Amino acid sequence: MFMIKSTYILAFGLLFNQLAKPEVAVANSQRKTDKITPADTLSKAPANWFNLDPRDNQVMGVSTEKAYEYLKNRPSKTVIVAVIDSGIDIVHEDLKDKIWRNEKEIPGNGKDDDNNGYIDDINGWNFIGGKDGRNVEHDTQELTRLYVQLRDKFEGPAGAKLQKKRKEKKNFALYQEIKAAYEKELKETQEQYSQFQQLQGAYQNATAILKNQLNKEDFTLEDLEKLNSTNQQVNQAKAIMLFMAENNFTKETFAEGEDYFMNKLKYNLNPNFNPRDIVGDNYDNVKERNYGNSDVTGSYADHGTHVAGIIGANRTNNLGIKGIADNVKIMVVRAVPNGDERDKDIANAIYYAVDNGAQVINMSFGKEYSPQKEAVDAAVKYAADKGVVLVHAAGNDGKNIDQEKNYPSKILANNKEVNNWIEVGASSFSGSGKLVGDFSNYGKKSVDVFAPGVDINSTIPKQGYKENSGTSMAAPVTSGVSALLLSYYPNLTAVQVRDIILQSTYKVNDLKVNVPGAQEGKTQQVPLTDLSVTGGIVNAYEAVKLAETISTKQ
Incomplete structure (x- = not known):
């Protein structure tokens, strides 16, 4: 599998855990606000x-x-x-x-x-x-392919008899291992996607509140730092946005995350998906x-x-x-x-x-x-x-x-x-x-x-x-x-x-x-x-x- 986007699982998971408690997010953002500048937040690895x-x-x-x-x-x-x-x-x-x-x-x-x-x-x-x-373009994970192959063998019409055959003992043990691993990964991915959607919702809601408060379609980190309000909802939105910025999460990041999770659930872990007919090989x-x-x-x-x-x-x-x-x-x-x-x-x-x-x-x-x-x-x-x-x-x-x-x-x-x-x-x-x-x-x-x-x-x-x-x-x-x-x-x-x-x-x-x-x-x-x-x-x-x-x- 490609070796970039699996990092989203770790990143979104850690950020969700921190934002899950609103008071923690607000405390962290307020504590660090005096250290956040546009230059710091936008700083990237040096060119080349x-x-x-x-x-x-x-x-x-x-x-x-x-x-x-x-x-x-x-x-x-x-x-x-x-x-x-x-x-x-x-x-x-x-x-x-x-x-x-x-x-x-x-x-x-x-x-x-x-x-x-x-x-x-x-x-x-x-x-x-x-x-x-x-x-x-898309394909399943090897785990999914093995799960389907062994499931069809051991849970099909002749599966019960095969499970009892001595020569199939090793393969049946493998199937049990694969099935458990597949079901675990599917469940974890579904839970992670649910967390991601909550995180994305918090970002979108905070963005909408701040656009309305600042009367700007696009606002900068400097705009946020200058924002003073007695409205608790606005302050919460500001804290969330500062926290997101500090962790380098943007609209593009969430779009890529959505793409990652949808691909994984729709294709990678979908036991009914098989694109190999396109290739036409044996x-x-x-x-x-x-x-x-x-x-x-x-x-x-x-x-x-x-x-x-x-x-x-x-x-x-x-x-x-x-x-x-x-x-x-x-x-x-x-x-x-x-x-x-x-x-x-x-x-x-x-x-x-x-x-x-x-x-x-x-x-x-x-x-x-x-x-x-x-x-x-x-x-x-x-x-x-x-x-x-x-x-x-x-x-x-x-x-x-x-x-x-x-x-x-x-x-x-x-x-x-x-x-x-x-x-x-x-x-x-x-x-x-x-x-x-x-x-x-x-x-x-x-x-x-x-x-x-x-x-x-x-x-x-x-x-x-x-x-x-x-x-x-x-x-x-x-x-x-x-x-x-x-x-x-x-x-x-x-x-x-x-x-x-x-x-x-x-x-x-x-x-x-x-x-x-x-x-x-x-x-x-x-x-x-x-x-x-x-x-x-x-x-x-x-x-x-x-x-x-x-x-x-x-």
Whole structure:
């Protein structure tokens, strides 16, 4: 599943709990009003922050600009980075010159000119589209699919007999586990949506009261601070609005939240929804390769376009943003819907990327169940054998993935670990206890590094730009650094690239950071070194210096 919007659950939940007691909200807002200014409330991460330097700029970026100063006037080689995602707006002003093109394929002739099994794959391939041109936008979660599959088996006409069969004992136990997990998540989502609607109602009501009081359709934080009233209702509305502003909740935030919850209930957790007919493949045949279509943008390209911009947005056109890698081509592989990706599609996406020349593959997606893990493992092993760097987002559930399931994984079914895989958590621009994103998964064994993933400004469709947060943003930062290393030091292997990135991280000595505590809504402080293999933040400058020494020895 996409790794941005699940953070809304945490954010809305915490805010609702605080606002649930009106007297607490009023007290908090009144206590802090003298400290709130428009500048404070509207302050954002510094522009281009993920490319900045911790020492020179006092911002916890990855020192991209400093790395390019070090590499000035050196030759570079174009590196192909495959982005397995929701699709990419390939005509975006900041990406159009950075999109990979299959030179062996003749556009629009309806033929497989290069005999790779895919017709007119000019810029990549779409594994969640049909031959008739239709595309999957939404899909269910893997939990929902497993629930439906096992429910139909064990609660159908022959289900009672199957439950008693010894050979089905393990599967029936799995069904009971899946059913309980599905029903729990559905109930929690419904409750969270109800809380969200109450929170949204409070925001809308406060907005209406203040518009009327101020006689303004649009009002600023400065207007609120100047507002003095003896009307208790107006003061309550002011307190609520100040509290919302302090927590960065806006009309747009609520619109996105509404979209998140509706999609989850209407599609992700709906047992009656199944869009796979659009694709038209034999879904049970995991070895089937040649399905899909050539529409690499699809109907929901926001996520993939944002990811692509972080990796390789044009650094020389004076538009928008600067991506990490300056000499890169983005191969578009569409395989991730708004919902959980399917193992078969991910396996085929990896095979496609490797076979068509990708040297780095970015994977900003993940889920809790992987029923066809063996198929994905085989593709991951194939990429490892071919020397391709795999970069994966660790997830946004604020959990320790040393202890909880998270797929795909660098640990294969045989318990062996591939050495071309980088698992990435999300960090922020702050060097304080908030250095780790409050949503980011972590794990001393499972997560390799952290990279910028909070308030990252990047490309979105229709020539747009937007700030997003998630490990989905941290992974492409790391993919961009991987591509940068391969571009300027082309003799490096995938294993060396991984080792260089892990060995060159920027570390903040003795820093303790916040992570979710044992009690819901509470945090605890732990050393950064306990949250990942390296206990550090990806740093391009230190990485190129280390690559220089290794390259010189080769």
